Amino acid sequence: MAIIEMRNLTYHYPLAETPALHGIDLEVQQGEFLAVVGANGSGKSSLCYALSGFVPHFFKGKLEGQLNIAGIDTHQSGLMDFVRRVGLVFQNPFNQISGSKFSVYEEIAFGLENLAVPPTEMRARIDAMLDLTGIRDLADRSPYALSGGQQQRLALASILVMQPQVLILDEPTSQLDPIGSREVFQVIKDLSRQGMTIVMAEHKIEWVAEFADRMLVLSQGEIIGNGKPSEILSLPQLPEHGVGISRYTTVARLAQKEGLWPSDQALPVTLTEAVAGFQEALG
């Protein structure tokens, strides 16, 4: 059964004339890893907020249509219902950090304290998160004495420690270096294999292609593509919608026009595919 179901979901921020989300129909299965791509302003963050209850319960505005997630009907519930089942990792870790804690360790404990989790269990869960997100050596540092990338790992740890059924991530690796990003993607992929449902807004197309099960393309608040990464990434209209395509796809597309890409091959998304195609073209 689908753990997320949206039917004709339309959302207006307060005072906004045009909807941030318009007529969204979406189902996500438990354990699925869904990546959401699209230009800035396409509705990615609004979708993340709707899935985690911030829309409409924090941002207010007008939400129409149906949204059910992990047994919660957003029209019948409040933010507190979401907190135990759905975790949101913010785009900007600075907006997420509580500001009331003096160490990374305490910051990760913040959510659990609010849910009155017993201390022994709390310690075990926090320790596991420090290891999983690779920030054990930062445990005693102030959350504000971290680099952007380290803060992003902390933001992820503070949400994962809550053991949500559905994890929503809004560009969680934007400040990480390539190796750090890969580690985070791998952690998230493993969690989805273990049954956690993942929805991730992301610009890093090649990585989405490698890790996600399915891709959703948004443009001006509407879904314009929904399918396997390989299907989506060969859609010729992606660049018009401000979705980056990998440099491999870009050069293969240029080469195709000059007959320098094999006519029977799909455009490449990854290095391996590009090498294979160009080697064939070069004979």
Place this chain on the structure above:
Amino acid sequence: MMVQLESRPDPEDQAQTGYRIQVKEVKFSYPGGVQALAGVSLEIQPGELVAVVGQNGAGKTTLARVLNGLLRPEQGEVWIGDWDTRQYDVSRLARRVGYVFQNPDDQLFCRTVGEEVGFGPRNLKFSPQRSAELTRRAIELTELQGKELLNPYDLSPTWRKMVAMASILAMDTPVLIFDEPTTGQDAGSVRRIGGIIASLHQSGKTVIAITHDIDFCAENFERMIVMGAGKILLDGPVSQTLAEKEILSSTYVEQPQLTRLGQRLGFEQVILNSAEFMRAIRKSQPPSSPE
């Protein structure tokens, strides 16, 4: 060579002059003992287009912040032209070095886009005419026309980044530092930022960017400084530094996509952008290629 000039109080003259940047044996540690810069020396000539890359924690942002005086070297010296940064406060240095923060929200505070962009030049006591002209140019370059009366916080993060950039550009500093300019930006915005950087370079500004976006570096910069563990590992033309695969990977930098593709296809040249790639692939095409 150090030219010992008295610093000029008249800002109208300063923007015309380029300044050589000299970093001499600089060390810096954060409280708690993390050594972010472990003896860094470099020189940047007026008008250079420089990217600084390296893993998280390599010292990139710290380097940028000693250049604009937000941080002072613990040991060593930083000179912006004839100014020793130890003797000038941040507000004075802001006349020579503009710094665009990674996160626009660290930087924006005015009620409208127009006020925000106009704040810098007015604060530097430029004449009203010059302030207005600089504000107009900055808004044009960042394509913010029509958004002047909006509140920056009603804009999407992409456009907030443009406001943050415009507000620094309007100060007309000869040196500009961009901290992670493409982070979180979509494809269209990344192209726009590439255009802004090219146009600043053309007008003779010194442009320094700190970035993880190695493909963006390859396509938009001339010189690349690679940092690891608070030191400079590589410094040279982009095409040379990007060929040093092992040193790059020691600081967790992957080569750009097209550089890797070119190498796998056996091209001799270090490929930096799609135009270079297309030239190389046309050359390696056998003359009697089948239909």
